[in-house]
Amino acid sequence: GQQLNQSPQSMFIQEGEDVSMNCTSSSIFNTWLWYKQDPGEGPVLLIALYKAGELTSNGRLTAQFGITRKDSFLNISASIPSDVGIYFCAGQYEGGGADGLTFGKGTHLIIQP
Amino acid sequence: ETGVTQTPRHLVMGMTNKKSLKCEQHLGHNAMYWYKQSAKKPLELMFVYSLEERVENNSVPSRFSPECPNSSHLFLHLHTLQPEDSALYLCASSQDSPHSPNEKLFFGSGTQLSVL
Numbered sequence: 001g002q003q004l005n006q007s008p009q010s011m012f013i014q015e016g017e018d019v020s021m022n023c024t025s026s027s028i029f030n031t032w033l034w035y036k037q038d039p040g041e042g043p044v045l046l047i048a049l050y051k052a053g054e055l056t057s058n059g060r061l062t063a064q065f066g067i068t069r070k071d072s073f074l075n076i077s078a079s080i081p082s083d084v085g086i087y088f089c090a091g092q093y094e095g096g097g098a099d100g101l102t103f104g105k106g107t108h109l110i111i112q113p
Numbered sequence: 114e115t116g117v118t119q120t121p122r123h124l125v126m127g128m129t130n131k132k133s134l135k136c137e138q139h140l141g142h143n144a145m146y147w148y149k150q151s152a153k154k155p156l157e158l159m160f161v162y163s164l165e166e167r168v169e170n171n172s173v174p175s176r177f178s179p180e181c182p183n184s185s186h187l188f189l190h191l192h193t194l195q196p197e198d199s200a201l202y203l204c205a206s207s208q209d210s211p212h213s214p215n216e217k218l219f220f221g222s223g224t225q226l227s228v229l
Contacts, residue, residue: 004155031215040122042203042220043156044115050215088156098144098218099169099211103156 006089006104014112019076021107023089031092032072033101034063038085046087047074076109084111116140119204119221126194127229134189134224136204144211145187146218147179150201161211162187168211194228201225 006023013019023032031050035043047058049065049072056063060077072089086106093100117138126132138145147159161169162181176198178190187204205218 033217035220041222042115042117042119042205043218044220045217048215048217092214095214097210097212097214098146098205098207098216099158099161101158101218105153105155 004089004091004102004104006107008107009105010108010110012110012112013079015079015081017079019079019083019109020073021087022071022073023091023104024071025091025102026070027091027093028069029091029102030069030094030096032063032065033090033092034061034072034074035088035090036085037088037106043088079109079111081111084109115219115221117204117206117219117221119202119224121224122222123225123227125227125229126191128194128196130194131190131192133191134202134204134226136187136189136221138185138187138204138206138219138221140206140208140219142206142208142219143184144207144209144216145181145184146205146207146211147187147189148203148205148220150203150223156203160189163210191226194226196228199226199228 034046037043047063054065063074089104090101144163149157159173160179180188201223203223204221207216
């Protein structure tokens, strides 16, 4: 099956720093999704991307759908303590629905005081 | 609050026990899902129900038995589990058919299961 490589696995940053993470795939996806999971909670959808090259923002978060359709990036600007959590990418192939989502292993974001 | 409620939040069970996980969605969605989340592994889809009919079973061992009595409720019945089944079990829902493109998943908070 399709696999997503999400990196980095974890990030230790200072409050106020910008954050970048990405996902790459060997297959083409039609949709890229970014989720965040707070400790003790389920994943919550942050951003959905539907077109190659699309750049979408949600507050301090910006995500991009790669031109090749095999990758996606998530950036967080000026990180704050509540940004701590696990960020997951998920890809959906052409013609696939929610039952066809492939998830990355997640990026753990830890903010040091 | 995502509109998807899971109980219990935590469960410890022995390998010979029988227990059930419950999920309820208050979003008026038509599809519900069970996922397994293990450390350092991607989310694994276990079961999908659309309009109360099971549409997908991803080679899950028979010691996991799902039940969907109506479009708002989903159960996962557990019996004779193994220690490697310890994980966070997440329920999710989506508005329309799980096969519809661009369908978004709304997750519950999960049940953290420990099998001793």
